[in-house]
Amino acid sequence: MSFDYDVIIIGSGPAGFSCAMQSTKFDKKVLIVEADDNHLGGTWLNKGTVPSKALREAADLIQDFHTQFGDEKGRKPFERFRMEDLLSYKKSALDSKNRKVKTDLIKNEVETARGWGEIVDEHTVTVKDSLNKTTTYTTENILIATGSRPEEPKNFNIDHSSVLDYNSILNITHIPRRLVIVGSGVISFEYATIFASLGTRITILNDSDEFLPFLDHEIRDDVFKVLKKKGIIIHTLSKVKEVKPNPLRTCMEVVFRSELEDRLQVLESDHILYVGGKIPNTDNLFDSTLNIDLNDEGYINTDHHYRTAVKNIYAAGDVTGDPTSASASFVQGRLAACSMFDIPSESPTGDIPYGIYSIPEISGIGLTEEQAHDMGIDVTVGRAYYKNLTYADINHRTDGMLKLVFKTDDLKLLGVHIFGDHATDLIHLGQSIMAQDGTIKYFIEHVLNYPTYSEAYRVAAFNGVNRVYKAGVKYKNILNNKS
Structure with a gap:
């Protein structure tokens, strides 16, 4: 036919x-x-x-x-x-x-x-x-x-002027001094850090009891330290009851109730950004x-x-x-x-990295430390803090860390988790090593350009090897392990 x-x-x-x-x-x-x-x-x-x-x-x-x-x-x-x-x-x-x-x-x-x-x-x-x-x-x-x-909110309407979704906020005509973000996902976090970097006072109303729960616990702790530094406030387990204008104070009001405090509260804001599901x-x-x-x-x-x-x-x-x-x-x-068209091809193998384009960025692939422990895998972690990287010092971008999760016995890399500048690019070096069933010795035995953010892999690898050494394994045996 x-x-x-x-x-x-x-x-x-x-x-x-x-x-x-x-x-x-x-x-x-x-x-x-x-x-x-x-x-x-x-x-x-x-x-x-x-x-x-x-x-x-x-x-x-x-x-x-x-x-x-x-x-x-x-x-x-x-x-x-x-x-x-x-x-x-x-x-x-x-x-x-x-x-x-x-x-x-x-x-x-x-x-x-x-x-x-x-x-x-x-x-x-x-x-x-x-x-x-x-x-x-x-x-x-x-x-x-x-x-x-975008999914529509249930308790209020989006007018694309005072109340925005993640499409209409891209056409906002001014940088708001205050912004309330209703939502608990990645997109709400990205916009929170974007506008906070412009000096906007940000409040996030999160309807769940956790924020970005899939992150490694140490990465999440670092993220919350930066949120605090940026002045971003998060109310968890919060339900929006009403959104309305206040003409006397020339602002919008968001009425919400948090299960943790169990009382109605009111936030004043220039705009409300709703980031629900899809x-x-x-x-x-x-x-x-x-x-x-x-x-x-x-x-x-x-x-x-x-x-x-x-x-x-x-x-x-x-x-x-x-x-x-x-x-x-x-x-x-x-x-x-x-x-x-019956053309042979292979689907992507291994884990898929995620990327969060916040300021700073977040990215990860593979097992977190908690997941490895839950699976009964004996793992060690290696950490590199951005504050100890020369390139981060030069750029005055010292918030963040890179964390390696690897098997203690053979140093096989199982997970990489990054919070900091260029995280969404950096993750692919770790992804490549994991795809080849490689070990963290790669980062020790190969030259990485200096100064770069990639140096964090070398720092984290040495940090991890030192932790194995302190656990009682001879340093020479670690580096000579060919398995």
Whole structure:
């Protein structure tokens, strides 16, 4: 049977984009359907990953300036810099990336159709454009890469002016003096540190009893020390009861109750940022007769080849649930293309690193110290504090640490956990060693550039070896161990 395309991809985010790029390398004819009339790239490029990281970079530069040269006449960053400057920085990054994505699609002869895509059957997709004109396309394979969207709060409304979500905050017109963040996840933490670096007074209302509970306990302790230094206040087990304007004091009020204090409290703020969960974009996407299987939260279930319950229909990226990150989506989209065209490929092996783009950054991979102990593994840890790194001294960025978790008997590296500048880059050196079943001796036996943040691996490795030595193992035997 002849089709118009070899694959139609609904959504141009990281999963859809990478699937398109990989499919063209197999000499396949590709169509991307994108609902946004103006931009490609979805949330990744226009509302999430790229713009938020650009805003973070601008805030980090401003903080760096203040750290290096001090305040001018005691003024806070928000008194010296305009939000317009940060938005201009963000816009330049977005414009550049949008041009590159468009160029890549044109260069690889990927066709695009603007409008709302709907899957009619396993080989047919209709696209309704902004003028309500519907066009029908046929295809051998379909990839659903429609991503997700922010969840709406239950007790108040987002007006995108005083009450913001993590999309509309990227277009705020001024640096707020006060900001209340309602949410307990990574995104709320990232925005808290970004605006705190600009001098904003931050309060986080966390509805759970812990904040970033997946972190290694020592990393989390270090994080909370920095939060305290930045003046960020966290109320745990807090429920928002009401959000309302106070015209007399020209501010917004957040009424909340914390289970720990069991009383109503009121916070005054210039803005409220709501960072809740995510909802998969599957509404009106396909006919129910297709029997595409969804889980209880509405995400699409797939097998390890990213194939849905329908043979020729695949799904990748945020629409399939965790891990919901651009980095994972890029890989999933490529692997889905390999699967649909029967091209041999290997899925990523080993642990997947996480990255939190806060100021400073946090990243980790593998077992934490607590997890290793719970599994009955005899481990030792090695630590390197940023305050002891020459490069951190030079940059006046001395907050943070790098922690290695390794087996005591053979020094095999089991986990790396980093809090500090460039953590999301540094993690990949540890990831590479773990992927080769390597030991921490690598960091001792190889030359690492000096001064660099990577030196932390060497410092932590020596610290760990010294701890093994103090436990009664001869130092010479440690370094000569070939296992």
